[in-house]
Each structure stands twice: as structure tokens, then as C-alpha cells.
Amino acid sequence: MKFKANLPRLRGGTLAVIAVLLIGSALLRLGLQAGPAIARESRPEQDQEISAEPDMARSVVPTSAELQTLIDALRDREYALDTREAQIQDRMKALEIAEKAIERRLEALIGAEERLSATLALADGATEEDLVRLTDVYEKMKPKQAAALFETMAPEFAAGFLARMRPDAAADVMAGLSPMAAYSISVVLAGRNASVPTE
Numbered sequence: 001m002k003f004k005a006n007l008p009r010l011r012g013g014t015l016a017v018i019a020v021l022l023i024g025s026a027l028l029r030l031g032l033q034a035g036p037a038i039a040r041e042s043r044p045e046q047d048q049e050i051s052a053e054p055d056m057a058r059s060v061v062p063t064s065a066e067l068q069t070l071i072d073a074l075r076d077r078e079y080a081l082d083t084r085e086a087q088i089q090d091r092m093k094a095l096e097i098a099e100k101a102i103e104r105r106l107e108a109l110i111g112a113e114e115r116l117s118a119t120l121a122l123a124d125g126a127t128e129e130d131l132v133r134l135t136d137v138y139e140k141m142k143p144k145q146a147a148a149l150f151e152t153m154a155p156e157f158a159a160g161f162l163a164r165m166r167p168d169a170a171a172d173v174m175a176g177l178s179p180m181a182a183y184s185i186s187v188v189l190a191g192r193n194a195s196v197p198t199e
Contacts, residue, residue: 131161131164132164134161135161135164135165138150138161138165138169138173139165139166139169143169143172143173143175143176144176146172146173146176147173147174147175147176147177148176150162150173150177150181150185151177151178151181155181155184155185155187155188156188158181158185158188159185159188159189159192162174162185162189163189163192174186
């Protein structure tokens with residue numbers, strides 16, 4: 001019995017709680033919506049600043065004349081870069097042509113040098129053969145005849161042949177020379193050996 005008597009009281013308390021919650025919700029909504037409205041009325045200068053922001057955004061956007069100037073400047077820059085690139089390519093082609101011409105000339109010079117070296121080698125060989133033959137002729141001559149011939153030669157020239165001759169044949173020729181000619185040739189022969197390093 002007591003349990004049944006408590007049921008109506010619980011229902012009445014539940015309704016009171018729901019009513020309190022609804023009233024609290026209404027007050028909360030009113031506070032949330034009234035706060036910004038009160039703030040707007042109390043600060044009208046902020047609204048002016050907010051309304052001024054779109055004007056500033058509009059002033060940052062370039063005009064069509066400014067855009068055209070920028071496009072023209074970019075085209076001029078592109079044209080200058082294209083011209084510079086074409087000049088560099090022309091120079092590169094000229095350098096390639098010059099390099100090929102230099103390579104051809106270098107190959108021609110190397111070929112000419114090789115031919116000249118071969119010719120000089122032949123000439124040196126022929127000269128050496130001539131000197132050997134002539135020295136052999138002087139060695140086979142009678143010492144008096146050879147001495148008379150060496151007497152008329154320049155001392156340097158005569159010393160070159162005497163240096164190539166066998167020592168006994170050179171001694172016989174030197175013995176037939178006049179003292180002055182023998183001395184001059186001896187000085188040249190000694191001078192050749194004096195310039196050779198000893199160490």
C-alpha cells in the first residue's frame with residue numbers, strides 16, 4: 001500500500017525535473033543568441049572593419065591593365081630568353097665546326113710531321129752512309145795525300161773525319177800535317193771531349 005502511494009509523488013517529481021530542464025534549455029538558447037547581438041550593438045566599429053576587409057581584398061586583385069602589363073613583361077622576358085638560347089646554340093654549332101676543323105688540321109700536321117721525320121731519317125741515314133764512305137776513302141788514301149787534303153779543310157771539318165777514322169790511320173794523317181794545322185785540329189778534338197760531363 002505504501003508503494004502505491006509513492007508512485008504519484010515520483011511522477012510529479014519527474015514532471016518538475018523535465019520542466020526545470022526545459023526552462024534551463026530556453027534560458028541557455030536565449031543567452032547564446034542574445035550574446036552576439038548585444039556584442040554587435042556595443043561594437044559598431046568592428047562591423048566597419050569587417051565590412052572594410054572585402055574592399056581591401058578587392059584592391060589586391062590586379063586590374064586588367066596591370067595584368068596586361070605583366071603579360072607583356074613575361075612575353076618580353078620569354079623572347080629575350082629565346083633569343084639568348086638561339087645565340088648560345090649558334091655559338092655551340094660554331095664551336096663544333098671549329099673543333100672539327102682543328103682536329104682535321106691537327107691530323108694533317110701529325111701526318112706531315114711523320115712524313116718529315118721519315119724524310120729526315122732517310123736524309124740522316126744517307127748522310128751517315130756518305131760520311132762512312134768518305135771516312136773509308138780517307139783511311140785508304142796514302143797518309144801524305146790525305147794530310148795534304150786535310151791541310152786545306154777547316155779544322156772543325158777535318159776533326160770530324162779524324163774522329164771517325166781508325167786511330168792508326170788518323171795518326172798517320174796527323175803526322176803528315178803542318179804543326180799549325182795539327183794543333184788546330186787537336187784543339188777542336190780536345191774541345192769536343194771537354195764539353196762532355198765527367199759525372
